Amino acid sequence: MLLQQLVNGLTLGTTYALIALGYTMVYGIIQLINFAHGEVYMIGAFVGLIMVAVYKVNFFLAMLVAMAVCVPLAVLIERVAYRPLRKSTRLAPLISALGVSIFLQTLVTLIKGSPNPLAFPQVIQDTVYVLGPVKFSTIQVIILVVASLLMVFLQFIVKYTKVGKAMRATSEDYETAGLMGINVNSIVSFTFALGAALAAAGGVLVGMYFNSVHPFMGVSVGLKSFCAAVVGGIGSIPGAMLGGIFIGIVEVLGVAAGFDTYKEAIAFGLLILVLLFRPTGLLGLPIQRKV
């Protein structure tokens, strides 16, 4: 029973982790809470749904198309709404991000015609695999495998490629990185693109898992994934993965323990508790105060 809940929590947690990675990478580089990230995830889910339902393509191809649509979208959002504000006060890009988020939610509602959820067609034969005391559904296996592959791929890009090295340098010191000949603007765009690709994949996976896609699905999941990024230590990539899985597991266990009406508050309660004892998250480095 407990083991089964852990598996369910792990599945939910990996989807949070996929989205949290976008928040944490962007925050690591330009210290911006990208509130429009949840909307990128929502649009990814819609694109995946359209590909599967209308064009009847293979599920994995639908996910790739969703990623291909969301990457330029996120780069465009950064270009239009954040880049002109990079040197202004901290709150200006935040308000701009909220504006983008309201804009995209309304746009999708208008195109779709109503805010009601759509069901995701069951494209994958759902068989249940029994492994000792736990049961895995095909969808859960796909989520765990796809999400793990994407995270390994991300780690590879960040750790072993030239552009990854440039990303790490930029997040360590934006100005010095620029002085060393790194084109910081294209690195910021690249970071948004990476985050958007992961969020789009997450959107398609979650849409299929919960069998529901609607224009406001990015709000609650976006906030919880953001919590996950902060719990793990914002700016830290392994932290986002850990935080996502941690929040997913605690949420599923909380619901199983009978706190289902408090489901939406569990992630935030955990967030406040973690911040009180470790003010920069589980894997975050302590803040240095300089005079």
Add this chain to the structure above:
Amino acid sequence: MDAVLDVLTNPYYIQVMTMVGISLIAALGLHLITGITGQFSFGHAAFVSIGAYASALLTIHLHLPFILSMLAGGLAAALCGILLGYPSLRLTGDYLGITTLGFGEIVRVVFINMKITGGASGLTGIPRETNIFIVYVVVVLTIWGMYRIQNSRFGRALTAIREDEIAAETMGINTLLYKIKSFAIGTFFAGISGSLFAHMMQYLNPADFGFSRSFEILNFVVLGGLGSIPGTILGTVVLSLAPEFLRFVQEYRMLIYGALMVFMMIFRPNGLLGGVDVVRLLRSCLARLKVRRAS
């Protein structure tokens, strides 16, 4: 003249103007926390809801006079502000913002789950006590109070914290204590605003106080001009009326609203009146007028 009278007696306009006043009180509270002290609060609507529920329950169950329950609503919000502020104001910048955002969502979920608040279906049966006169008397008192605070030793200490916390600490300011005080005063006004709201709508629903409402109040403060009282007033009036004026575009309303937020920030990143000293501007305009008249 008839047109003016018509506007002043039209119940719809009165309702809209009362709502603007109520939002203004909450926005001025946030102005002290974010605009003057420089602390991010993304959960201001939660304090509005605490004040609203506390005062509504007091008038319904204990039949307290409205003035008393309004003050009690403000104090309840301030108490919660202190309880949240004490541990979390040690955090800096974004972390504080995130904690308040989380607190706001928790408060909303708690109100949905409580029996006494009517849960998700809302609290009904609140007597109607608020009218436009009471609201604007409170608005004027709030503005006066904010000016008094801003121009006092306490207010200057808060500005020092906003500008440079370490330097302020070096100058002997107990930054944590001052931040908590600022948070308590700001949330007190949020609670007052909530009490007025409860006794005007006669109905409360936790869904009205979600994080989108918190960000709406933050918008009022930032878009008008962070740190400026005339800016906060302008931002609140413009943004509260914008949805009313945008009614003719119907379903495109929120689309335009979202796009406006982005464009306003790009063209005026410090807000409409950011960096503008309104009093000095008025004075120089008057002086120019005098010169023109003399010549």
